[in-house]
Each structure stands twice: as structure tokens, then as C-alpha cells.
Amino acid sequence: MGPGTLSIGEDVAAARPGGPPGPDRTSLSVRGGQALRAVLADRKLAVPLGVLALMVLFAIFMPIFWSHGPDKQDLINSLGSPSASHPLGTDQLGRDVLARVATGARISLVVATLVTLAGAIVGGLIGLFAGTLGGASDGVVMRVMDAILAFPPLILAMAVTVGLGIGLDTAAIGVSLVSVPWYARLLRSEALRIRSLPFIEAAHAMGATRGRIIARHVVPHMLPVLFIQMAAAFGYAVLALAGLSFVGLGAQVPTPEWGAMITEGLSYSLTGQWWISICPGVALLITVTAASMLSDRMRDLLDPRGQYARL
Amino acid sequence: MDELALSVRNLSTVYDTGGSVVHAVRDVSFDLRRTERLGVVGESGSGKSALALSILGLIEPPGRVVEGEIVLGGRDISKLSDRQLGAVRGKEIALVLQDPSSALDPVKTIGSQIVEALTVHEPDLRRAAVRRRAAELLREVDISQAERRLDDYPHQYSGGMRQRVAIAIAIANNPRVLIADEPTTALDVTTQAQVLALLDRLVDEHRTAVILITHNLGIVSDFCDSVAVMYAGRFVETSGVDHIFVAPTHPYSEALLKCVPNPERLAEGPLPAISGFPPDLSQLPSGCSFAPRCPVGRDLPQCHEQAPVPHRVSGPAGEASVECHFAEQRIREVAV
Numbered sequence: 001m002g003p004g005t006l007s008i009g010e011d012v013a014a015a016r017p018g019g020p021p022g023p024d025r026t027s028l029s030v031r032g033g034q035a036l037r038a039v040l041a042d043r044k045l046a047v048p049l050g051v052l053a054l055m056v057l058f059a060i061f062m063p064i065f066w067s068h069g070p071d072k073q074d075l076i077n078s079l080g081s082p083s084a085s086h087p088l089g090t091d092q093l094g095r096d097v098l099a100r101v102a103t104g105a106r107i108s109l110v111v112a113t114l115v116t117l118a119g120a121i122v123g124g125l126i127g128l129f130a131g132t133l134g135g136a137s138d139g140v141v142m143r144v145m146d147a148i149l150a151f152p153p154l155i156l157a158m159a160v161t162v163g164l165g166i167g168l169d170t171a172a173i174g175v176s177l178v179s180v181p182w183y184a185r186l187l188r189s190e191a192l193r194i195r196s197l198p199f200i201e202a203a204h205a206m207g208a209t210r211g212r213i214i215a216r217h218v219v220p221h222m223l224p225v226l227f228i229q230m231a232a233a234f235g236y237a238v239l240a241l242a243g244l245s246f247v248g249l250g251a252q253v254p255t256p257e258w259g260a261m262i263t264e265g266l267s268y269s270l271t272g273q274w275w276i277s278i279c280p281g282v283a284l285l286i287t288v289t290a291a292s293m294l295s296d297r298m299r300d301l302l303d304p305r306g307q308y309a310r311l
Numbered sequence: 312m313d314e315l316a317l318s319v320r321n322l323s324t325v326y327d328t329g330g331s332v333v334h335a336v337r338d339v340s341f342d343l344r345r346t347e348r349l350g351v352v353g354e355s356g357s358g359k360s361a362l363a364l365s366i367l368g369l370i371e372p373p374g375r376v377v378e379g380e381i382v383l384g385g386r387d388i389s390k391l392s393d394r395q396l397g398a399v400r401g402k403e404i405a406l407v408l409q410d411p412s413s414a415l416d417p418v419k420t421i422g423s424q425i426v427e428a429l430t431v432h433e434p435d436l437r438r439a440a441v442r443r444r445a446a447e448l449l450r451e452v453d454i455s456q457a458e459r460r461l462d463d464y465p466h467q468y469s470g471g472m473r474q475r476v477a478i479a480i481a482i483a484n485n486p487r488v489l490i491a492d493e494p495t496t497a498l499d500v501t502t503q504a505q506v507l508a509l510l511d512r513l514v515d516e517h518r519t520a521v522i523l524i525t526h527n528l529g530i531v532s533d534f535c536d537s538v539a540v541m542y543a544g545r546f547v548e549t550s551g552v553d554h555i556f557v558a559p560t561h562p563y564s565e566a567l568l569k570c571v572p573n574p575e576r577l578a579e580g581p582l583p584a585i586s587g588f589p590p591d592l593s594q595l596p597s598g599c600s601f602a603p604r605c606p607v608g609r610d611l612p613q614c615h616e617q618a619p620v621p622h623r624v625s626g627p628a629g630e631a632s633v634e635c636h637f638a639e640q641r642i643r644e645v646a647v
Contacts, residue, residue, distance in 0.1 A: 134372075198413040204369055205408075206480060207401030207431045209394065216427070220418050 045301070048293035055287055059109050062102035070103040070256045071095065079273050089275040091261075092268060097279050100256035104280055107257050108287065111172050112237040118176040119237075120230050123183025128222070130184065131191025132214055142188065145181035153178040157240060161249045168241070168257065171250035175240045179233050186229055187222055194221045224302035231298055235291030242284050258284045315382070316520035317343040317366075317404070317488045322379030322389075324358075324365045331593035335361035335374065337544035343488065348514070348521040350531035350552070352567065353541035356589055359524045362541070363490045366522075367406055368396045384487055402432045405481035409493040411473035415465040421476055422461030425449070428483040448479040452509060471502035475509060482513055489514060490522045495530065507534055528571050532556060540564045543590050543600035550631030557628035560642050561635050562607045599635070607637060 040046050063070070068086070074094030082089045088097035126145070130138040148156070160174035161167075194200065195218065203213045244250035245259030253260060258280040265276025324336040335358045343349055351359050365376050368388065381389040388399055400406075408414040415424055425445040430436060436444075442461070449457035452475035465473055474494060481489055491510065495503040511534060514521050523535055531538050531552060538555050540548040540563060548561040559565040566585045587604035590596060598615040599608060608614030613636055622638035624631055635641070 198408055198410060199416045201369065202406070202408055202414045202477070202480075203416070203427075205367055205400055205406035206428050207397050207399070208427065209397050209431075212431070216419075217416050 042297070042301075044293070044297045048290040048297065051286060051290040052294065055105060055283075055290070056109060058102060059105035063099065063106065066096075066099050066102065068096035068099040070099045071254060072099075079268065079276075081273070082275055088279045089273070091265060091276045092273075097275055100261060101258070101279050101283050103256045104258045104261060105283060105287075107168070107251065107255070108238050108241065108284075111168065111241055112234055115172050115176045115179070115237040115241070116230050116234045118172075119179035119183055119233055120226060122176070123180040124187050124222075124226055126180065126184040127187030127189075128191055128214070128219070131188040132195060132210075132218065138188075142184070145184045148177070148181045149185075154240060154243060157244060158247075158249055161244060166249050166252070168245070168251040168255065171241055171244040174244070175237050178240070179236070182233070183226070183229055186225060190222045190225050191218060194218050224298075228295055228298045228302055231291060231295035235288045235295065238284065238291065239288050314345050315342055316345045316347070316384070317522075318380075318382040319343075319366065320380040320382070322362070322365055322381065323377045324361050324370055324374060325377055326374040328373055328593075333593045334544050334595060335592060336365055339379075339544075339546055341539060341546065341549060343520045343522065345487075345520055346514075346518050347537060348523060348535045350535035350538040351522060351524045351541055352526060352528060352531055352538060354526065354589055356592070357541045358544040358592070359526075359541055360492055361544075363406065363492050363522070363524055366490065367400055367404060368393070369400075369406075398432070401428060401481075401486070402484045403486050404488045404490065405484070405486040407474075407477050407481045407489065407491040407494045410497045411470055411477055412465075412497070414477050415473055417465050420462050420464055421449070421468065422446075425461070425476070425480055425483060428480040432484050444483075448483055449476070451482075451513065452476065452479045469502075470498055471506060474498060474502075474506050478506070478510060478513065482517060482519070485517055486519060488520045488522065490524070492524045493526070494523070496525070496527075503530075510534075528556075528568065540567065543595065544592060545600070545634065546632075547601065547634045548631060551629040553628040554626055554631050558626040558631075558642060560624060560626065560631055560633045560638055561601075562605045562641075563601045566606070607635075607641075 039049065072095060074090065076094065077086070077090050078092055078094040080086055080090040080094070086096050086098065088101065090096055091100070126141055130141045151159075157171065157174035157178050160177055161170045164170040164173060200213060200217055203217055208216075241250055242257070242259030242262070245257045246263050248260075248263065251257030251260045253264065261280040262277045262284075265273070265278075265280075268274075269277050319342075320340050322336055322339045323334070326333040326335055337358075339362060341349070351362065353359050361370070361374070364370050365379075366381055368376075368391070370376055376389065379389055380387050383399065383403055388396060388404075391399065415421070419427075422442065422445050425448055426441050429441050429444060446457045446461055449460065454460055454472060454475060460468075465476075468476065474497075478494075481491075494510065495506050498506060507530065510521075513519070521535075523530070525531060535552050538550060538552050539546045540555070540561060542563050548555065548559070548564045550560075554560075555564055556568070559568050563585075566583075569583045570585065572582055585604060590600050590603070596602060596615065598613075598617050599605070599619050602608045602611075602614040605614065617636070619634045619636045619638075621632045621634050624633055624638050624642040626642045631642075633642075
């Protein structure tokens with residue numbers, strides 16, 4: 001049989017008896033609706049997302065519409081137990097605990113988001129370049145990351161905070177720094193994995209430059225793992241910031257930060273005024289648990305290395 | 312004689328893995344004329360893929376091309392920088408990989424990947440024009456409703472269709488030379504034939520020279536004009552395609568040919584196999600690398616001590632270049 005006698009068949013029809021499916025010729029909003037429905041149908045995903053969404057709404061709107069300000073003192077009504085006018089009671093200076101918890105939610109969510117973004121950008125870029133460049137720069141950068149990992153995270157964050165001067169901003173810098181090596185290590189290994197996939201070689205053979213391949217073919221494949229790590233890091237950031245404030249290294253009195261509020265109310269818990277500490281503590285618990293559930297479920301759905309449940 | 316599309320001289324590639332040095336390609340030279348189709352056959356690990364990557368300058372550390380000239384269209388591309396090579400890859404010389412399911416980026420649409428192949432080399436093209444060209448390419452590789460299927464993702468294509476897309480990407484810039492590294496190995500037999508027929512038609516139309524890497528001699532006989540048998544990183548026998556099937560001169564070529572299933576020889580018992588294993592490419596024997604497995608030279612001191620030089624021989628089905636001490640003797644036996 002010579003080349004000329006070979007015949008061209010049609011495997012399209014064989015592969016797709018119902019005709020080619022083609023892309024969904026649907027508008028973006030319809031596709032968005034489909035995505036939303038898929039998320040809502042997955043309870044393990046919808047519950048933590050819903051809780052976090054409620055927490056965000058609470059943080060945005062509660063301080064606007066609630067009549068009591070977070071710093072408004074009312075010494076006559078100090079240490080008041082939960083009542084109609086103060087649903088979560090008042091603290092030792094008569095400040096409304098609900099207003100303070102809501103303002104604390106603003107602080108926690110905003111600062112934790114900034115910390116997460118900072119860690120993701122710095123750590124992600126370090127991991128990307130270490131993984132794609134390789135060689136000596138990879139070795140040096142990853143040893144520095146290992147050195148950071150050698151410290152217990154919270155102790156290192158404390159050291160940074162003390163070194164730069166106590167405050168919420170320096171606490172945020174400390175927590176960000178601690179999270180950088182986690183991103184760097186994870187994304188470096190992702191970059192190494194993706195770099196060795198055949199379609200990267202195919203892109204090289206096509207004539208694409210290194211930079212183009214990294215931007216168009218490596219980075220998109222790193223995003224799922226980055227998002228999983230960001231969700232986990234967000235919960236950790238909320239907790240670590242509250243922890244630093246709790247020991248007096250983060251937000252300072254009278255800032256209504258959850259950790260600082262817990263410390264302030266601690267002595268009154270012994271005399272029966274539990275709501276001053278417990279209420280910010282519960283808010284903290286809900287937020288951190290939701291973030292951790294979200295990251296667990298995201299890993300189930302997105303992690304390319306594991307065979308987990310699918311949507 | 313046609314002009315030369317590609318000329319490779321004394322190409323050697325090693326992988327330096329700290330303790331040992333693996334000689335993947337050893338002093339390979341060959342010429343590829345315009346529209347010629349060269350089949351490179353050999354066992355796994357004989358250096359076929361390393362050869363392809365070496366020509367494209369895609370050997371990754373710890374591997375490196377230690378010497379050799381690669382003249383493509385009159386220009387030696389072996390000394391070019393990676394950036395300069397980028398302008399050559401995909402434009403003048405293209406590669407089709409073995410496994411179509413992993414050779415396409417799963418998170419990009421088929422269309423965007425074909426468009427990328429075009430715009431990498433011609434960044435100034437207008438969007439609409441590129442898209443039209445991409446659809447044309449899909450039509451050229453026999454994908455129906457091309458316009459519509461540009462927006463599909465690779466997972467919506469069958470294996471054969473994905474390989475057609477890979478071929479479309481390879482021919483997008485009308486390259487001088489196309490290297491196909493086992494392009495049909497991952498496909499079922501029917502699809503194999505279709506993809507080969509497509510490749511056959513396209514390289515004919517575009518007047519492209521092809522290096523087809525395969526371990527399937529049947530594909531070589533259907534598709535190729537010339538053939539090179541690769542063993543332990545060297546071309547041990549190079550000839551026109553007829554010669555290898557009529558008068559395989561190197562003992563390895565002969566053994567390889569005997570391993571092809573043939574319904575007419577069913578009565579002769581089970582399919583023969585070549586005894587032993589390919590040599591460790593980091594500890595090559597000093598003489599002929601095939602000597603330890605060779606039915607002719609296994610016990611001859613000459614074969615174990617002295618590496619054979621290429622012998623030009625002329626057989627009943629054309630000339631060949633054979634790296635065997637007994638090439639002349641063996642071709643005479645065949646001719647008789």
C-alpha cells in the first residue's frame with residue numbers, strides 16, 4: 001500500500017453520534033447563572049460561602065444602620081447584660097458590644113484580606129520564578145523560605161511586630177511574612193509539575209517565548225492551587241491577627257478588634273459578664289471555621305493532584 | 312536533485328546526570344531533501360526523541376547538544392540563541408508530539424491555541440483575520456463545522472481530532488520541515504490510518520519535508536521515502552525505503568524486520584524477539600554497540616573491539632549506508 005492509496009475517513013461522526021456539541025452559545029450572564037446554581041447545589045461549598053457573605057454584609061451594613069457607635073461610652077449602663085437596646089450587652093465603659101463586634105468584623109475582614117493578597121502575590125511570584133527559572137536562584141530563594149519556615153509562625157509574626165513597633169499594621173506585615181513561604185513552596189512545586197507537561201514542550205516547539213509560555217500556559221494552571229491556599233491563609237490570617245491583638249501586640253485599646261476585645265473582657269468573664277469576650281470570640285470562631293471549610297471543599301474540587309469528589 | 316531542506320552533521324547529545332554521562336545521540340549525520348520523508352525507526356530508548364529535540368534546540372538541562380551542525384534552509388541553527396531559535400521553531404521547523412491528549416493546553420480553547428501558533432510568528436495580524444485563518448486550518452485537517460468548533464476545549468475533541476489540531480498547529484506557518492514524533496502511537500488503528508492519510512496529503516500540498524519517528528515499520532513502508540534505523544544513539548543503517556524491506560543489511564535491521572508480525576509466516580511459530588536489552592547509553596561497549604546481541608558478531612572479537620565505520624553498499628533495492636564490519640559480505644549474500 002503506497003501513500004496515495006490511504007483514504008481519509010471521518011472520525012468526527014464516530015466520536016460524536018449526536019453531532020458536534022460545539023460551545024454553548026450562551027451569554028455570559030446565563031453562564032454565570034449556571035455557575036451560581038452549581039455552587040448552591042454543593043452544600044459543603046454553599047454553606048461556608050454563605051456564612052462568609054453574611055459576615056461581609058454584617059461588617060458593611062451593621063455599623064451604618066446600628067444606632068450605637070463602637071466607641072460611644074455610657075458609663076451609667078456599663079456592664080449591662082444583653083437587652084432589647086443592647087442585644088449583646090455593654091462592656092465596662094458602657095459601649096455597645098454589637099456595634100464593636102460589627103466594627104471588629106470590618107477590621108478583621110479587611111486586614112485579613114490585605115494580608116492574604118500580600119502573601120499570595122509575593123509568595124506566588126517567588127514560587128513561580130523559583131519553579132520556572134530553576135538553578136541557583138531557585139536554590140537560594142528556597143533556602144531563604146526554609147529559613148523562615150524554621151521559626152514557629154506565630155512567634156516569628158510576634159518578633160516582626162515587636163521589631164517594627166507594636167500595632168495592627170505591623171502585625172499584618174508579620175502575618176503576611178509568615179505566609180509567604182507556604183505560597184512559595186506550594187506554587188514552586190506546581191510550576192515544576194506544569195513545566196514538565198507535554199503541552200509546554202509543544203508550546204516551545206511552536207516558537208513561543210519563555211515569558212509567553214509562563215504567562216499563558218503555566219500561570220493559568222497554578223490558579224486553582226493558589227486559590228485553595230488563599231482560602232486557607234485567609235482563615236489563618238483572621239486568627240493570627242486576633243491572636244496578636246489578644247496578647248497585646250496587634251490592635252491597641254480602644255480599637256474594637258476581636259482579639260483585643262476578648263482580652264479586655266477577659267477579667268469580667270470571671271465576674272459573670274461573659275458577653276464582652278464571648279461575642280467577639282464567637283464571631284472569630286464562625287469566620288475562621290467558614291474559611292477553613294471553604295478551603296477544604298475547594299481542595300476537594302480543584303486540586304489537580306487528588307482524586308476527590310467532583311461537582 | 313531537490314534542494315536540501317535540512318542537513319544534520321555530526322550531531323551528538325548527552326545527558327550529564329552527575330555520576331554518569333548518557334550518550335543519547337551519537338554523531339548522527341543525514342540530509343533531508345525538500346519533500347523527502349525520512350522514517351527514523353528504533354527501539355524505545357534508542358535516541359529517536361532526543362534526536363528530534365536536539366534538532367529543535369529543545370534539549371533541557373541536564374541534557375545538552377555537545378556538537379553538530381544543523382543547517383536548515385542554508386542557515387546553521389545549532390548556534391542560535393534561544394530567542395533566535397524561537398523565531399525558527401514553529402515557523403521553519405515544526406513538531407508534532409506523540410500524545411495528542413496532553414499536547415494541547417486543556418484550559419485554552421482549540422481556536423486560541425491555533426491563533427497563538429499564528430500570532431507568535433506574526434504578531435501584527437488582525438484578530439478577525441487570524442481567526443479566519445485558524446478556521447481554515449481546522450477545515451484543512453478535516454474537522455467539520457470548523458468555525459464553530461474553534462471555541463471548543465480540547466476535552467471536547469476525540470483523540471484523533473486532537474492530533475489533527477496538533478498537525479494544524481504544526482503546519483500553521485507552512486514550515487520547511489515537520490518532525491512527527493510517533494504521531495500515531497497513542498491512537499487506535501483506524502484513526503492512525505486517517506491521521507497518516509491526512510499528514511500524507513498535507514505534506515504533499517505544502518511540499519514539506521518530514522522526519523517521522525516511529526517504531527512501526529508498517530507506517531514507514533506506507534509513508535516514507537527513506538529510512539534510518541537508529542540503535543544506541545546512532546544511525547546504523549540509512550537507505551531508501553525499499554532497501555530496508557528487501558535487503559536489510561545491518562543485523563539489527565534484519566532482526567527488527569523479523570519482529571514485524573506477518574500473517575503469512577504464522578506457521579513458523581511464535582514471533583521472534585531480539586534477545587537481550589539495548590545497551591546502557593552511559594556505559595557503551597567499546598566496539599559495535601549491537602555486538603552483544605548480534606547473531607553475526609556476538610562471538611567475534613573484531614565486533615567487540617572495533618567500532619564499525621559506515622560502509623556504502625549497493626543492494627537489489629538501492630544503496631545503503633551500513634555501520635557493520637560485514638556489510639559488503641551480507642549484501643552479497645542477500646543479492647544471491
